Amino acid sequence: AQSVSQHNHHVILSEAASLELGCNYSYGGTVNLFWYVQYPGQHLQLLLKYFSGDPLVKGIKGFEAEFIKSKFSFNLRKPSVQWSDTAEYFCAVNAARGNTPLVFGKGTRLSVIA
Amino acid sequence: SAVISQKPSRDICQRGTSLTIQCQVDSQVTMMFWYRQQPGQSLTLIATANQGSEATYESGFVIDKFPISRPNLTFSTLTVSNMSPEDSSIYLCSVNRGQDEQYFGPGTRLTVT
Numbered sequence: 326a327q328s329v330s331q332h333n334h335h336v337i338l339s340e341a342a343s344l345e346l347g348c349n350y351s352y353g354g355t356v357n358l359f360w361y362v363q364y365p366g367q368h369l370q371l372l373l374k375y376f377s378g379d380p381l382v383k384g385i386k387g388f389e390a391e392f393i394k395s396k397f398s399f400n401l402r403k404p405s406v407q408w409s410d411t412a413e414y415f416c417a418v419n420a421a422r423g424n425t426p427l428v429f430g431k432g433t434r435l436s437v438i439a
Numbered sequence: 440s441a442v443i444s445q446k447p448s449r450d451i452c453q454r455g456t457s458l459t460i461q462c463q464v465d466s467q468v469t470m471m472f473w474y475r476q477q478p479g480q481s482l483t484l485i486a487t488a489n490q491g492s493e494a495t496y497e498s499g500f501v502i503d504k505f506p507i508s509r510p511n512l513t514f515s516t517l518t519v520s521n522m523s524p525e526d527s528s529i530y531l532c533s534v535n536r537g538q539d540e541q542y543f544g545p546g547t548r549l550t551v552t
Contacts, residue, residue, distance in 0.1 A: 359541075369482075369531075369543050415481060424470040424535050429482045 327352040329416050331430035338406050338437050346401040346433050348416035355421040358399040360390055363413045363432075372414075375399065376421070386410070411437045441465060441536045443544035451550045452522055459518045460547045462532035467512035469535075473505075476529040476546070485530075488515045522551045 332347035350356060360372040373384025380392040390401045399416060416430040442465040452458050462471065473485040486494040486507055494507040508516045519526050529546040536542055 368545050371540075374540060417482075419541070426470075426472045426484050426487060427482075427533075427541050428484070432481045 327356070327418055327420065327428040329418055329428055329430035331414075331416055331433050333433045334431070335434045335436070338435070340408055340437055340439055341405045342437075344401070344403040344406045344410070344435070346414055346416075346435070348399045348401065348430060349397050350399065350416075350418045350428075351397065352418060352420065356418045357421050358390070358392060359417040359419075359427065360384065360388070360399075360401050361415045361417060361429075363415065365412070369415070372401070406435070406437050408437045408439060411435060441468070441534055441542040443532060443534065443542060445530075445532060445544040445547050447547060448545065449548040449550075451552060453552055454523055456522055457518055457520045458522065458549060459516050460530050460532075460549075462515045462517070462544055464513045464534055469512070471509065471515045472533045472541075473507065473515075473517045474531045474533065474543075476531065478527065482531065485517070519549065522549075524551045527551045 328351045330349045358375040361369045362372050363369050372388050373382050375382045375392045383389045388403050392399050413432045413434050415432045417427040419425040419427045444463045446461045471488045474482045475485055476482045484497050485500045486496045488494045488507050488509040490509045490512050506518045527550050529548050531543050531546045533541050533543045
């Protein structure tokens with residue numbers, strides 16, 4: 326069975342600071358990897374995804390993530406956060422064999438202060 | 440992408456009653472998934488609904504509590520039965536499309552009093 330670990334429960338940053346949120350997964354086979362964001366009171370939105378190819382993927386709003394297979398990691402980064410990035414961030418994986426559900430990490434709350 | 444609608448968008452229900460949530464997809468899909476997001480928590484998979492067969496439930500979820508119907512390839516329902524305040528959550532349906540990308544409905548926010 327798959328599992329996803331997000332290391333940080335709550336991260337507080339000042340505007341313009343750099344962001345890195347950790348995500349590690351456990352699964353014996355090939356996976357697809359995702360980062361979702363949930364702004365306060367809103368539903369989930371896909372930030373970025375990795376299926377194959379270049380392990381550095383770029384998503385919306387200036388976010389990127391790097392898949393390091395040897396470390397089973399898919400950390401999310403942004404060079405300079407804004408107040409509007411305040412949200413809950415979820416890492417998720419599914420088995421890359423079609424029609425498989427997502428397994429989510431517990432989420433990381435990001436608070437960006439002015 | 441996939442367009443997914445859910446009804447109702449929110450409801451407040453009394454303890455002991457049941458609520459059926461509908462999920463409609465704009466095109467045919469093989470699998471539909473139902474998730475729960477309890478307040479302040481992550482998403483947890485309840486069950487996988489495959490058209491023409493019984494739903495497959497995850498550990499901790501049972502058919503008597505969360506019966507699911509999947510009458511065709513574009514529609515599914517999830518019923519939350521004999522509700523208690525612990526069932527207060529957002530319930531989401533989702534589908535896979537294309538290369539394993541998963542799309543979520545807007546969710547049904549359920550409050551049980």
